[in-house]
Amino acid sequence: MRRRVLASISGAWWTALAALGLPHERWRALPAMRRRIVKAALWTVIVLLLIAWLGVWHWSAFVAAAIVLAIAVPRWSRTRVGKRRVGRVIVPLAVLALAVAYPYYGTKLPELPLFGPFPQLSTMVIAGIFTMMALGLNFVVGYAGLLDLGYVAFYAMGAYSAGWFASSQFSRQKLNVGAVGLYPGATGIHFSMWLVLPIAGVITAIAGILIGLPTLRLRGDYLAIVTLGFGEILPQVARNGDHLFGTNVNLTNGTEGITPIDPPGFGNWLQAHLHLPSNFLTAPSFGTGDGLDAVFFWTVIVLVLITIFCSARLRDSRLGRAWIAIREDETAAAAMGIPLMRTKTWAYATGAFFGGIAGAYYASYKSGAFPDDFFFQISVFILCMVILGGMGNIWGVIFGAVFLTYLNYEGLSNIGTQVNDKLGTNINLPKYEFGIFGAILVIVMLLRPEGLLPSRRRAAEFHEGVHDEPLYDAEVAGA
Amino acid sequence: MPVIAAMLLVALGLWLAINLYKGPAYFFTIFFIGLTNGALYALVALGYTLVYGILELINFAHGDVFMLGGLFSATMLLSAFHLNGHSSTGVLVAAIVASLGVAMVGCGLLNAAIERIAYRPLRGAPRLAPLITAIGMSFILQDVAIGWKGPGYTAVPEVLPTGKVFSIGGVVYTWEKFIVVLITVPVLLALIWLVQRTKQGKAMRATAQDRDAAAIMGINVNRTISFTFLIAGMLAGAGGLVYALYFGQIRYDTGFELGLIAFTAAVLGGIGNLPGAVLGALLIGFIQAFNEGLQWHAPGSNWTQSIVFSILILILVFRPEGLLGERTPEGG
Numbered sequence: 001m002r003r004r005v006l007a008s009i010s011g012a013w014w015t016a017l018a019a020l021g022l023p024h025e026r027w028r029a030l031p032a033m034r035r036r037i038v039k040a041a042l043w044t045v046i047v048l049l050l051i052a053w054l055g056v057w058h059w060s061a062f063v064a065a066a067i068v069l070a071i072a073v074p075r076w077s078r079t080r081v082g083k084r085r086v087g088r089v090i091v092p093l094a095v096l097a098l099a100v101a102y103p104y105y106g107t108k109l110p111e112l113p114l115f116g117p118f119p120q121l122s123t124m125v126i127a128g129i130f131t132m133m134a135l136g137l138n139f140v141v142g143y144a145g146l147l148d149l150g151y152v153a154f155y156a157m158g159a160y161s162a163g164w165f166a167s168s169q170f171s172r173q174k175l176n177v178g179a180v181g182l183y184p185g186a187t188g189i190h191f192s193m194w195l196v197l198p199i200a201g202v203i204t205a206i207a208g209i210l211i212g213l214p215t216l217r218l219r220g221d222y223l224a225i226v227t228l229g230f231g232e233i234l235p236q237v238a239r240n241g242d243h244l245f246g247t248n249v250n251l252t253n254g255t256e257g258i259t260p261i262d263p264p265g266f267g268n269w270l271q272a273h274l275h276l277p278s279n280f281l282t283a284p285s286f287g288t289g290d291g292l293d294a295v296f297f298w299t300v301i302v303l304v305l306i307t308i309f310c311s312a313r314l315r316d317s318r319l320g321r322a323w324i325a326i327r328e329d330e331t332a333a334a335a336m337g338i339p340l341m342r343t344k345t346w347a348y349a350t351g352a353f354f355g356g357i358a359g360a361y362y363a364s365y366k367s368g369a370f371p372d373d374f375f376f377q378i379s380v381f382i383l384c385m386v387i388l389g390g391m392g393n394i395w396g397v398i399f400g401a402v403f404l405t406y407l408n409y410e411g412l413s414n415i416g417t418q419v420n421d422k423l424g425t426n427i428n429l430p431k432y433e434f435g436i437f438g439a440i441l442v443i444v445m446l447l448r449p450e451g452l453l454p455s456r457r458r459a460a461e462f463h464e465g466v467h468d469e470p471l472y473d474a475e476v477a478g479a
Numbered sequence: 480m481p482v483i484a485a486m487l488l489v490a491l492g493l494w495l496a497i498n499l500y501k502g503p504a505y506f507f508t509i510f511f512i513g514l515t516n517g518a519l520y521a522l523v524a525l526g527y528t529l530v531y532g533i534l535e536l537i538n539f540a541h542g543d544v545f546m547l548g549g550l551f552s553a554t555m556l557l558s559a560f561h562l563n564g565h566s567s568t569g570v571l572v573a574a575i576v577a578s579l580g581v582a583m584v585g586c587g588l589l590n591a592a593i594e595r596i597a598y599r600p601l602r603g604a605p606r607l608a609p610l611i612t613a614i615g616m617s618f619i620l621q622d623v624a625i626g627w628k629g630p631g632y633t634a635v636p637e638v639l640p641t642g643k644v645f646s647i648g649g650v651v652y653t654w655e656k657f658i659v660v661l662i663t664v665p666v667l668l669a670l671i672w673l674v675q676r677t678k679q680g681k682a683m684r685a686t687a688q689d690r691d692a693a694a695i696m697g698i699n700v701n702r703t704i705s706f707t708f709l710i711a712g713m714l715a716g717a718g719g720l721v722y723a724l725y726f727g728q729i730r731y732d733t734g735f736e737l738g739l740i741a742f743t744a745a746v747l748g749g750i751g752n753l754p755g756a757v758l759g760a761l762l763i764g765f766i767q768a769f770n771e772g773l774q775w776h777a778p779g780s781n782w783t784q785s786i787v788f789s790i791l792i793l794i795l796v797f798r799p800e801g802l803l804g805e806r807t808p809e810g811g
Binding site for chain 1: 573617739746795796799
């Protein structure tokens with residue numbers, strides 16, 4: 001089916017080109033740059049026509065198309081200044097600049113056709129947190145090729161670590177290590193959030209190692225099931241953790257969750273000297289509409305940058321190459337002397353580390369760790385980001401995470417409203433969010449298993465696999 | 480390691496014995512509940528084990544096919560036959576048999592269609608690809624149920640008679656539990672006959688052993704796999720009807736939760752092994768019932784899921800071939 005769909009798409013493509021006066025041979029003879037421009041222009045026209053046909057036209061579509069084209073079409077990566085190859089950083093820097101400035105222009109942007117208004121800043125903070133998680137899962141699924149269906153467990157562990165180290169949960173203790181925004185005489189353990197984030201990461205990574213050591217020797221789908229099991233057990237422990245084993249040990253405060261959790265902050269000295277906000281809850285607005293969300297947003301950008309840096313560096317390291325070798329062929333990798341268990345455990349621990357940091361930051365942003373935030377669907381949601389964007393490709397995963405978070409929190413209801421307005425129907429689109437993610441999983445796996453922005457290597461693996469005809473299909477394929 | 484396992488088993492036996500001593504009547508009531516649940520789990524677990532045996536694929540969507548079967552039979556019992564607590568026995572039997580047939584055929588076709596759409600195109604792809612589409616299909620089916628019935632429970636009135644069949648030491652074994660067994664056992668016997676005695680069953684076993692060799696011997700592998708999915712779906716449909724009748728309420732996520740329990744049962748018995756799935760299902764049914772029902776130091780229903788998954792993890796880590804053993808890549 002995949003082949004048939006692709007064949008019909010490419011057939012339509014060549015027919016369209018021929019209709020434009022560009023038969024196959026002339027197209028091949030064109031310079032690469034011009035081919036890129038024609039391709040991009042054609043796609044833009046198709047998308048714009050589609051939007052107009054759906055009757056959700058808005059002039060801002062032109063602007064959005066222009067920005068996307070400006071980033072995507074020119075071969076920025078080939079740009080040189082003198083002898084320095086600066087091209088590789090142009091697009092990331094442009095995207096970063098757009099992101100950092102988002103709190104200033106986000107609310108002033110016009111509505112887009114079909115998608116409606118641009119996402120609110122709070123959604124962008126969540127998107128940043130999910131980006132960290134998706135990049136963390138990418139270590140496990142994308143690099144090492146291990147399917148993890150219980151990633152939400154690490155998310156939950158990070159959030160609860162924040163609850164233990166930065167709230168009044170343990171009210172018999174009284175400890176304050178650089179925490180901000182406490183009222184005098186506050187009980188409980190309060191570390192500065194900047195310490196809590198790495199602590200949560202380390203705790204979660206240790207949990208990942210403990211979970212991984214016995215289970216990582218299992219292959220493929222068995223590992224997926226075991227991780228799913230842990231992903232179901234840990235939230236249940238969190239829900240029942242207010243009197244474990246009939247005792248009065250209260251670790252998690254049961255179904256009510258741990259709240260409030262301290263905000264991050266830089267303290268009074270840094271505020272006086274460097275104008276950094278002493279406490280995020282009382283942050284000045286910095287000229288944006290909402291200072292609280294803005295500082296949380298900029299902080300999450302920094303965290304995401306750190307995650308991207310670690311992802312890229314680890315991918316190219318000896319360890320990262322070992323992960324990819326295991327993904328491609330476990331037996332061959334073992335034969336080449338790669339210690340399978342240790343390498344896989346490192347992938348697991350690294351993924352868990354970033355999941356834990358993201359969880360702790362989420363808890364701090366929401367000011368609480370609630371057991372109902374952590375369920376199986378979230379694991380699949382994060383997996384969907386990695387798969388849609390492109391397993392193993394950092395930029396693809398980031399795109400998948402931001403886009404799907406937006407869809408989940410605002411996009412679906414916006415699109416639903418617009419479609420219902422135009423067609424006079426009454427479909428409650430957000431009700432079907434997980435079915436839509438399920439459909440994304442199926443469609444991506446069937447039509448483009450390497451994702452929208454694949455890493456070249458991963459794409460090759462999938463296509464080699466697909467072209468390797470099994471014997472019992474040979475008759476059908478040959479016919 | 481065997482020492483620890485033996486100690487755990489002894490502790491478990493001791494706990495059961497003390498509970499039996501403290502309240503024998505109560506113990507047997509719980510025992511019958513466990514037996515009934517186990518029979519129901521067996522229907523679903525067999526579907527997992529059939530598909531895993533032939534494709535080495537965990538069919539995540541199986542639990543949701545079961546759920547749709549339950550919703551479908553509930554609708555049919557209510558709308559087509561207008562069953563209520565006062566329906567006569569004749570109407571009841573006719574309604575159940577008719578719904579059973581329709582639910583089984585419907586779920587069988589649905590399951591085969593899922594295989595055709597979501598798994599067959601990925602036959603040559605990496606092993607994780609069909610697993611991911613299976614998860615996707617599971618979510619899609621749940622949303623089909625939400626779109627059809629909404630997120631709330633669909634209730635079925637208590638139509639099954641609750642008189643007594645027999646009693647042990649004052650504990651009454653009631654008809655509604657017996658009917659579950661009465662539907663389950665013939666279905667299981669028919670399945671065993673199909674797999675062991677018919678030509679199609681032989682083809683299934685051959686395909687499960689070695690797909691390429693089976694193809695060389697002239698077995699139409701794709702059709703055999705479709706047939707296996709059809710059978711698995713029919714079992715799920717029967718399970719759905721039994722669930723709707725016995726528990727009286729069903730909703731979109733019932734299948735996911737019960738599916739995971741049933742999958743655990745299949746793994747416990749030895750995935751790919753049909754009698755193993757039934758044994759595992761009965762064991763899981765007892766474990767769940769004892770955990771939720773017994774009074775002396777039982778962890779309670781808050782912990783059921785954790786206990787079931789702990790069993791799953793322990794089995795997969797220490798004895799991946801399960802109790803009765805089927806040599807899997809992990810266990811071999």
